[in-house]
Amino acid sequence: MSLAIIGFVLMIILMYVLIREKLSPIIAFIILPLIAAIVAGFGITEIAGFIETGMETMLSTVILFAFSISYFSLMSEVGLFDPIINFLVKKTGKNMFTIFMAIVMVTFVAHLDGSGATTFLIVVPAFLPICKKYGIRPQALLGAMMGAFATMNILPWGGPTMRAATVANVETGDLYSFMIPAVIVIILIAFCIAYVVYLIEKKNGAGIIAEGSDSFEDNAVAEKTNRNQNIYWFNLILTAVMLILLFMDLAFPLYAIFMIAFAIALVVNFPNVKDQSKKIKLYGTNAMVMCMTLFAVGVFMGVISGSGMVEAMATAIVNILPAGIAPHMHWFMALFSVPLMMMLGTDAFYYALLPIIIGVVEPFGVSPEVVAATFLLTATFGTFVSPSVAAVYVGLGLAEVSIGDHIKYSLRLVWPVSILVLILSTIIGVIKF
Template sequence: MLAALGFATIAIFLYAIMTRRLSVLVALILIPAVAGLLAGAGPGLGKMMLDGIARVAPVGVMIVFAVLYFGLMLDVGLFEPMIRRLVRLVKGDPVRVTLATATLTLAVSLDGDGATTFLITVSAMLPLYQRLGMDRLVLSGIVALAAGVMNIIPWGGPTVRAMASLKVDSAALFNPVVPAMAVGIAWVLFVAYLFGRRERARLGLTAPEAAALRPASLSAAVPAELPGGLPAAEPDEGKVALTKPWLFWFNAALTAVLIVALLMALLPLPVLFILAFAVALPVNYPRWDQQQTHLVSHADSVVTVSTMIFAAGIFTGVLTGTKMIDAMAGAAVSVVPASLAGYLPAIVAVTSMPLSLVFTPDAYYFGVLPVLGQTAANLGVDPVLVGRGAILGQMTTGFPLSPLTASTFILIGLCGVNLGDHQRFIFPWAFGTTLVMTAVAFATGVLG
């Protein structure tokens, strides 16, 4: 009963947001609340919700101050020289822009933290997409694909959980998967190329025309309103750092220190962003009224993203507190017949990415995977093979689409896109990434 209710809750949620019957915020709150009551949570429902909020509170605080900090740096012009150089490098060609997006994401993702990857990559690339009038769904989609593949690295969350759950090391679990991961990276670059070709056609550019564009000609081609209703401000409007060289270099040094501190985890991520913003705001805007204006100008973004993160905490809090997640885990492994034992690793691999929409990483790797591993062992299959299949999709290629991970809301919040639109746009390509890697893994004997 609990398993059926859990699966129904997930299905109704996905249907509601993908068909736009409900806003993501409302769906994240009301649907699990009703499900919790049906599960008999009663008076305990409030505590489950608060527990869920408490678990995501650090992420919520981090994204609030991250939006404020990077919004400040964009406002004062820190990224303007980089944007101009990127425009000169890509020569206005959407194909080069999308390939640069994928490459940058692959590099930044080496730190193994999705939230940091999204914060750094989107903040660097979004102004360029806006300047060129490119679809921001393409940005969120490419970043999701590249970060998903790179999340397989041994210090990434899913692989660490799989190693702990199956009690194996990275040499046994991860190393054999490297060729499949390499092909997955090539697939991501190929998809980025396809997206670039599509954007080039949408903007009405031929390849020679795109290659002939220069920064000066691009500025004249920027529409009065960018996709999503964002105003296309003048390039140097309000860019105070561009008029004061010392201020530009101060902001650049502060941002570099912040990024290094984030990668090295010198302090908790929320604390780093809080401190950086507290230093940057009065230096760039000395007057109180200027500071208030900046805060108000980013209020919409802060409220939208932070409320969705806390609502996502309610969603996962109810599913976890009512034990629906546990029941779903048991149900998921009870449907595997003994005749398919030899194909169990491949089945796990193929289903791993879609199940990111259903299971949190802890629930899957500490709830579902041990049972799958034991089932495989009982049927004469090495449990490590099942683990390899799991990391090809579950909260790797699937995590940047899942409503159960807070970093998903960081990605869509920074890009300014809707969760349902993001999922519809990139799900087939993310699932395709898992299928491509699974095919390579199966062909090379990694899955048995």
């Protein structure tokens, strides 16, 4: 059986068990790729190498997740976000629409550095409490971020644009300038996605705050803040400094910043050693399930990448299509760029699939720049719904949402708008049919 067929069967089964919740993600990401590797004929030594490689690529993300979750759990417990939440509630009143517009705008700013993990770390802890207050489901918070993620993910210094520009042999700045009219379309669509999420949540019954809850919580926050005024301001300054450092291009890895910040915050807020031990155990327990999931994803990524399944699938996809559509292959492939991104992951999508498509259509007068723009503008919507993107699990852990629920909620939003962007970008001339 060919590697491509095994890879496709693996991805179909994986998506099925995740969305239908037939298996725990941890079990699915470990067992299924191992079975696939064995069926493909790889030996124990080769599979062990795949796993080791996958673990190495996932280690920094797991550390980042463990300490970021612990840090924000601590800050939530000591009431850092309470005044912000109540301020937003007072300003928005009963208007959930304003909340969703704020989510989009904050995501725009937070994703300026191009790091999906950093963006989740900034946006989710800030808005999750207020979403809970209004009865907005956490997967809706993630869904509302998807449009802004798509817009900012293709900035000239973003990973996808650099990958695509490298493959197409063009400057990243030139590629982005070429796409700007379509980027404006995506910006508008980002707000439209948030509005659709608002309508979905309103229909689901969100937006009702229990009578008297505002005044009760305001008093509780005021009492907490007055009792620990100095510590509160210390926590606020520490968090602000930490977030600024996340945006700066430092030699320090992101996870080291969170490790240091968590250690400082724990000592200041809980000076007693016994209390510190209790909190570490509590926060560690909360983070453990997602850390295990991330390591399991490392097994999955190591196997499908190291075995060559991803490259085989990319080649097979191109070969399956009828020869008659060869001049327009980039356009027809872009119709499925979201699920392809979810299956292949960012690196394989741009380094394995994109060069093949460029080679097919270039003889028909379609420039590599156009092909790169086509895939960037459409596939960007699938990046942060993909189970193959490690940063997604940081957001899932913060929001306490399963990968299956996230895909079920957000895929119905991002895939249609990806096709809409393809059509609109073709009309305005950025994408050539």
